[in-house]
Amino acid sequence: MGISLWQLLIVLAIVLLLFGTKKLRSIGGDLGGAVKGFRNAMDKDGSGDDMADKEKLESTDNNRVIEGEVTTEEKDKV
Numbered sequence: 001m002g003i004s005l006w007q008l009l010i011v012l013a014i015v016l017l018l019f020g021t022k023k024l025r026s027i028g029g030d031l032g033g034a035v036k037g038f039r040n041a042m043d044k045d046g047s048g049d050d051m052a053d054k055e056k057l058e059s060t061d062n063n064r065v066i067e068g069e070v071t072t073e074e075k076d077k078v
Helices: 005-019 021-043 050-061 072-077
Strands: none
Touching: 005 021
């Protein structure tokens, strides 16, 4: 009563004939990108305040001064 392997292969062949491999490849790429974007969105904490956090970090970084001296050894590494 279930779908056999041969039936699945026939359906796959018909789909390939209708759409072509290039179209299916682009659809697969679009679908993969959508799934990846969804996963990235779900991995975040869900607060939606990423821009506020970034601005907060930038404002604290502007107040720091890093002093140092470049030596000849460091110049050679660069």
